[in-house]
Every structure is written in structure tokens, then in C-alpha cells.
Amino acid sequence: MSPWFKIDTKGMDPVFAIQQFLESVLNLDQIGAVLAPLHLPMGHGVMPTLVTDVKQLQHADPLSPAFPLNSAKLVAKLTRKRMDYHLAAVLRPCEIRAVIELVKLNQANLDSVLMIGCDCLGAYTNADYKIYRENQGDDASLQFYRNRIFGKTAAKGIDLSPACQVCEHPVPIGADILIGLFGVGEQDHLFVEAKTPKGEEFLSRLDLAGVEKPDQREQVIEALLTDRKTKRDDMFAVTGQAVNSIEKLSQYLSACVNCYNCRVACPVCYCRECVFTTDVFDHESSQYLKWAERKGVLKMPTDTVFYHITRLAHMSTGCVGCGQCSNACPNDIELMELFRTISYKTQKAFEYEAGRSLEEAPPFSIFREDEFPEVIGVTN
């Protein structure tokens, strides 16, 4: 049996093909609901939506360049307690990797989840998507798909979000079922592949025609990754330079108003109550004056740099690089760039990669007796 199956794109509309596929998944007895991005009947929004009525899937659109939020936290919300139905969740690769982090942090459970990952074409920032959608009209997603797959020019003046431009994980890892787009070229179908025994079990019930793996796939992915990694390393160099002293870091974060949106948007920042909103930071009124008097000046609200470095200490080893921190920032601080730059080193230090595997324990849940001798002592 070929592990690859095809779903017909009928008239070159891959969005329609994916909708059909999701309908057949939801029609399975074991599947109670599908979580997927849907065009809302109101406004121009595409939002993660929990669907139980098959008819509603005609609005599903996983290829849309909209990425309003990382759905990993929604999967956590839906699965934290035992479910009595199976959920099919259609997720971007960075959402899957965040879910994997949350599972390891005991915030989500995959026992009753079928994760469907689609090759990711990237997304626009929320601000750019709004412009794109308004200019492009109803076939915005199809147009986006064609541009991305066939290398046609992107929409005028709009590029992928900075996070997507440097993302080296456009192919989902950890999904039960993969919907393959890369390497499809001009063919009249997309590919579906089971990546886990669970995925295989569900796919086998779907009555899909087998097909060969597209020849071009590996090359297409390889070329994409080479480009992304070059851009990523450039970004690391530029950002590293931009924050390499406390003066520069302060400047980098100077527009921050301590709204903590980046923390709320972060899929792996999972604390129910963040220390920065507790009474630890409810200082005596007179305290501020004392602080101000030390240097004659105190920026209010205080502890901005402290907040960001602490968040780096707390979750940089779990950062999946989805870029939602930047997307959520009302003051356009380049947070994704900062977090990815720092995280790259912290994850390397612990030989860890966020979202890579359910088996790898998060760095701060384990230790070894014999490790990191270089950090001990005063003189080394």
C-alpha cells in the first residue's frame, strides 16, 4: 500500500479539495469535530473554528494567509480534560510544534486528537492580511496559493510575515496526517500521507486513491529551506547586533508599554497567572520615588527590559518561532526577531529543539548529574 494518497483538486482549486477531504474526515464515526481555520460569515476574518456540522466546512480554508493567532492554546483548551470524542485539528507546522511543547508541559493531551498538518505556505501579519483580503476579494486564498506554489509575484507590496520569511519548518513535523503541497507543481491533485499509526488508521477508512510521491518534492523543500536559513541567519546577525548591550536592548524595546500582549499571544507561555501581573509588582507608591531618585529618572511603567528578559528565561527553550508575539505587539517591536535570536542559542545549549519530538524532555524538567562543568567556578 502506498503511503501517499491523492485528493483531487478539481479545476485547480486546492482549497475546495481540502474542504472535501475535511468533510470526509468529519464524516468518520470516530471524529466528533474538526478544528480548522474558517472564513467567518461576518467580516473578512479567518479564525480557528470548531466545526461539528459538515456543511460548515465549505468555509474552511487552511491555505489562507491569515494567521490571527496560534491555535496550540486552543488545542490545549479543548484537550486538557478527557474528551469523549475525537478531534481532528488542522494546524500549521508551528502550531503543531507548540502543541507538542504544551503536551510535554502537561497543558494538552493528544490521546483523542488527530493532528492534520498542511505544508505551510506562510502567512501575512494581521495588518497585512486585512489589506490583502480587501484588495483581493473572494479568491484571496487561491491567489495566494498560486503565487506561493508557482513562484508568481506576491501581492503588491505585501510579503510574508517576518516570522514566516525565516521559518525553516514549512513542512509539518509531528502531524498524524500530512497534506502535501510542495512538489505538486501543475498536477491536478494534492497529497495526503499518514505520518503516524493513528494517521494511518484514519486514512485507511477514507477510501482514497493511492499515488506516487511527487518527484519534485524533496528539491522544492530543499530550495525553500536553503533560502529560509540564509534569511534566518542574516536576521540573527542583524538582531544580535541590535541588542548587544543593555543600552541597545533598551532602545530596541523602548516602544514597549508593558501591555503583555506578546505573552498572551505566545503559544508556549502557559502560566495561568504570570508573575508580572501579580502583586509582586504592586510596589508601594513611595518606592517609585526612591527608584527615580537613584538616577533622577524612572521610566513608567517600570520593569520593561526585566519583563522581556524574564520571558526569555522562562520560555525561550520552548519558542517555536511562530511570530505571534510580533503580530500581537501594538507598537511594532520586532519581538519575533529578538526571541528567535536568543532562543536559537538557548535551545542549542540544551541540544533541544522546541516541538521536535514528544520524547525529548523540556530542558528544565530534567537534569543530569554530570553536565555543564564549564558553568561552575569563579575563575573559568
Next chain:
Amino acid sequence: MEAFEPTIIAFVCNWCTYTAADLAGTSRLIYPPNVRLIRVMCTGMVDPKYIIKALLEGADAVLVSGCHPGDCHYINGNFKARRRIKLLKEILPQFGFEEDRLKLTWIGASDGIMFAETIKKMVERIKALGPNECKKQMVI
């Protein structure tokens, strides 16, 4: 200009390094007065926040010191501390904090001499390094 006298914040565990500091004192060992000891029950409870805050507030260096491997009163708190120090040593230098500004040592309860030596060496190094940038300028 007055000579630079660094301020070092030391988080020391109740069972080993604090006791060693106590021993250094009762043994009348002489070491520089630049260190401010904060006694914690275990280095495993030293949240990275404490260290970050100390440095951002202008401490010239932070020392975390606890029991030798295998001696932790809580079995493995010092191993957890070591991972957190490793993490901070990856993060803080990227923002220009020199590696020397954060140190982790194991000093047992009977090592009064070692405690005094450690503080001496650390003060020397920080004097050579100069003051923490955060002391001089506005940090938002």
C-alpha cells in the same frame, strides 16, 4: 575619582555556602566586604528572575553558591540551579553582560577558607572588568 568598589549579590544556600560564610566569619578570615549575601534554602530556588533583576538594578555581579553535587539537602536542587545558570549564561552575554558577572560555585559547609578565597577572586575579577553598564545608565 574614587576607586571602583563592586557590589556582588550572592545567593547562598542555607546548608552549605551560608554555613561556610558563617565559618569564614567565626574563623576571622578576611575577605572583601563587597558581597551582599542573601540566604536561600537551596540554590534550586534561585529563580532566574532574581539574578536578572539584580543585574538590571546595577549589581556588578551575581554569585550563586550551594552544596557540592551529591550533597544537596534537597537531593538535587543544585543540579537544577546549574541548568538555570547555564541558561542565563546563554541569554545574558547576548545583551552585553560579560560572562564573569554571573558565577556558580559549590562551597561546602566546612569550606570557610574556600568561601573567603572565592569572594576574593571574584571581587578581583569584577574590579578588573569595571562597573555594570546598568549602574550608569537608564534601563527601561
